[in-house]
Amino acid sequence: MTGQPAPRDAFAVLREATQARVALGRAGDALPTSRELAFRVAHAAARDAVHAPLDTAALREALGEALEVRSAAPDRAVYLQRPDLGRRLAEGTALPSTSADLAVVLGDGLSPRALQEHGPGTLAALRERLPGWSIAPPVVARQARVALGDEIGARLGVRAVVVLIGERPGLTAADSLGAYLTWAPRPGRADSERNCVSNIRPPHGTDYAQAADTLAGLLVSARALGASGVALKDQGAKPPTAGLDRSPPKEIR
Amino acid sequence: MTVRRGTVGGRTFEFGSLAELLAKATPARSGDVLAGCAADSAAERVAAQSVLADLPLATFLEEQVVGYDEDDVTRLILDTHDRAAFAPVASLTVGGFRDRLLGWAAQGDEAAITGLARGLTPEMVAATAKLMRNADLVAVGRRARVVTGLRSTIGLPGRLAARLQPNHPTDDPRGVMASVVDGLLHGSGDAVIGINPATDSPTRTTALLELLDETITRYAIPTQSCVLAHVTTTLQVLEQGAPVDLVFQSIAGTQAGNRGFGVTLDLLVEAQAAAVALGRGTVGRNVMYFETGQGAALSADAHRGIDGVPVDQQTLEARAYAVARAFDPLLVNTVVGFIGPEYLYDGKQVLRAGLEDHFCGKLLGLPMGVDVCYTNHAEVDGDDTDSLMLLLGAAGCAFLITVPGADDVMLHYQSLSFSDVLTVRQVLGLRPAPEFEEWLLRMDLLDDSGRVRDVTADPRPARTLLAAAEL
Structure with missing residues (x-):
């Protein structure tokens, strides 16, 4: 690799103050090769996280008993362009009716890798914290958006659904898992009726125990209230935002 | 409602409303498919374009896509239309x-094009953009002259400005600086x-505004700050x-x-007056x-017009410019590629949309800039943003958004880097806003040929500003 690293003494004050890519140096008016390649390494990890398919066999092995479904989006390209299809079950999907309190859906979302790495651990931690709850068999869902959990929850006949789903990869993290709780799930629920715990990604982000503590607390409150979402706002719900709103976006909804 | 028909290759297509005609005539993009208003075939698209080409411009004064009675943007458009x-x-x-x-455009007649703005x-x-190729959008866009100012002048010929976007995940003052x-x-x-701002709170906003104001005052930088x-x-x-x-x-x-x-x-009227x-x-006095x-x-599920017919996203985008121009803004930019692949799927769609938005904004009289950007789940990369930034430079774009190393560590998307704008300026012979260029010269940050010095090679001219980072 070529490229001139900047003199550390003069620009260290910038680099030490932020994780942003400051004081990168220059090759003419462009970035030095080393900086250019470092950016590509991060982008490649994010791209691969979006497109590498979920290894459902490995995931089911980690989970033990599990059901498996897919959304109405037949492949990744359609999934990315038609979020509406990712929110509906594929035609002919069979799910058993249960009378469980809770279902947990494990969806690939925008980072199958995040689900693969952090889904089983998060589920196990959540189970430990809900001793009095009956929990339906976990459902592995491919080409899934968050709202797919509404239809799955309704078919299973559960009182609440938690969707664990891969978040959109960024350049700093390609393996963040999100968890979305919806009380009384049924198709048509609004995003404002959910509560979210994001950036589950130990050791850098939220760890499984913290995420499960928050989720279990939200579930208990939701059961007492008979609702989730903005009603539970103080415990971590964020209001839904339109696409241009420049708060950190959540395209996995 | 008028049904319009177009025939291509022996097949006849019907368009039941003006909104449907506009949507079907739009070059392909994922958002219109998602909305259910895109053309079903290439033949239908070009049939719609042919019908649109023959439509009198004045039709748009008589027939609406979003109803006058139920939409205040439509009322704003028609009530402020300048017949002269x-x-x-x-x-x-x-x-x-x-x-x-x-x-x-070929004659370089900027006055003829620019003078139309309030009449369009x-x-x-x-509709016109839908009939244009990318090069048409560039050729005409660069001849629409829109100049605005507050403490720097935006939009002058031969100039390309840049927004410096120093976002930080926790709004930490040292990180921002x-x-x-x-x-x-x-x-x-x-x-x-x-x-x-990572958090939209009054306290946080005030702290960031004071931080930037102090910096701008201390170094007498001829620019303006904004906390969005x-x-x-x-x-x-x-x-x-x-x-x-700026509001x-x-x-x-x-x-x-x-x-x-x-x-x-009304809220925007109030904000403009206050600023x-x-x-x-x-x-200048442009504060928006x-x-x-x-x-x-x-x-936001807010894309439907008369009789619930979906309106294509490019037409709706142009309508947003009618809102903007009512408030004499200093800056307007489209954030092309930010919202996700379900609206603009790949590099081709993002490139096209960036040029359309710049063209439409400029023709309507706006100081139009672009955030040339992408997310990691779109089929877009740095090659695509390079192409669009250079085309926008050629198109006379007023300003581009820049972030450190092309990576926004708060919003988690990729925009242009600071060095990207140096490249556009160098390749196309464009310069910063004149007041800011003089300031760069005073700070010894430009060399004899007017190029920004590489201070990482020789940090001496950087020392004054580096002191600003010592919080």
């Missing part, structure tokens, strides 16, 4: 208008130093005495879309900053 400005093109069809614009409606301009200093050292920040909080937050801190240069707001092309953003036209009254400008983007209305 429209007169030179009043008898033309959409296709004839495209030809006329290209003729004026967003729908007229959007590190990016501000890095950007200034790259000659970025002449359009605005504009922060998207919600307009209601900005109004609140302005009334409490915070140093507000920011995201806007959309329908009343319902603006409701989704929590704004009304103008502060008198913080030195070279707007962001828009194709897909914004659809993402």
Whole structure:
């Protein structure tokens, strides 16, 4: 690799103050090769996280008993362009009716890798914290958006659904898992009726125990209230935002 | 409602409304498929374009896509339409208008093109864009001259400004200032130093405004600051005495879309008046900053017009510009590629949309800039953003958004880097805003040929500004 690293003494004050890519140096008016390649390494990890398919066999092995479904989006390209299809079950999907309190859906979302790495651990931690709850068999869902959990929850006949789903990869993290709780799930629920715990990604982000503590607390409150979402706002719900709103976006909804 | 018909290759296609005709004539993009209004085939698309080409421009004054009675953006468009400005093109069809614009552009007749702005409606301009190729959008866009100013002048010929976007995940002052200093050292920040706050709170907004104001004052930088909080937050801190240069707001092309953003036209009137009254400008009085983007209305389920017919996202985007121009903004930019692949799927769609938005904004009289950007789940990469930034430079774009190393560590998306703007300026012979260029010279940041020095090779000229990062 070529490229001139900047003199550390003069620009260290910038680099030490932020994780942003400051004081990168220059090759003419462009970035030095080393900086250019470092950016590509991060982008490649994010791209691969979006497109590498979920290894459902490995995931089911980690989970033990599990059901498996897919959304109405037949492949990744359609999934990315038609979020509406990712929110509906594929035609002919069979799910058993249960009378469980809770279902947990494990969806690939925008980072199958995040689900693969952090889904089983998060589920196990959540189970430990809900001793009095009956929990339906976990459902592995491919080409899934968050709202797919509404239809799955309704078919299973559960009182609440938690969707664990891969978040959109960024350049700093390609393996963040999100968890979305919806009380009384049924198709048509609004995003404002959910509560979210994001950036589950130990050791850098939220760890499984913290995420499960928050989720279990939200579930208990939701059961007492008979609702989730903005009603539970103080415990971590964020209001839904339109696409241009420049708060950190959540395209996995 | 008029049914219009077009025949291509022996097949006849029917278009039941003006909104349907516009949508089917739109070059392919994922957002229109998602909305269910895209052409079903290439033949249907070109049939719609042929019908549109023969449509009199004046049709758009008689027939609407979003109803007058139920939408205040439509009322704004029609109630402020300037018939005298429209007169030179009043008898033309959409296709004839495209030809006329290209003729004026080839002759370099900026006055003819620029003088039309208040006589054109967003729908007229959007329709024309649908008949244009990318090169047409560049050729005409560069001849529409829109100049604005507050403490720097935006939009002059031969100039390309840059917004310095020093976002930080926790709004940490040291973290923000590190990016501000890095950007200034790259000659970025002449359009605005504009922060998207991680948290939209009055306290946070005021702290960031004071931080930027202090820096701009201390180094006498001829530019303006902005914290891109919600307009209601900005109004609140302005009334409490915070140093507000620019009032920011995201806007959309329908009343319902603006409701989704929590704004009304009256609120924007109030905000503009409050910021103008502060008198913080030195070279102008433009105090508003707007962001828009194709897909914004659809993402808020606010994209339908008369009889519930979906309106295509490019037409809705142009309607957002009608909102913007009512408030004489200093800066307007489309955030092309930010909202996601369900609206603009790949590099081809993003490139096309960026050029359309720039063209439509400029023709309607806006100081149009672009955030050339992408997310990791779109089929877009740095090669695509390179192509668009260079085409926008050629198209006379007023400003581009820049972030450190092309990576926004708060919003988690990729935009242009500070060095990207150096490349565009160098390749196309463009210069920063004149007041800012003089400041760079005073700071010894330009070499003898007017190029921004590489201070990482020789840090001496950087020492003054590096002190600003020592908080």
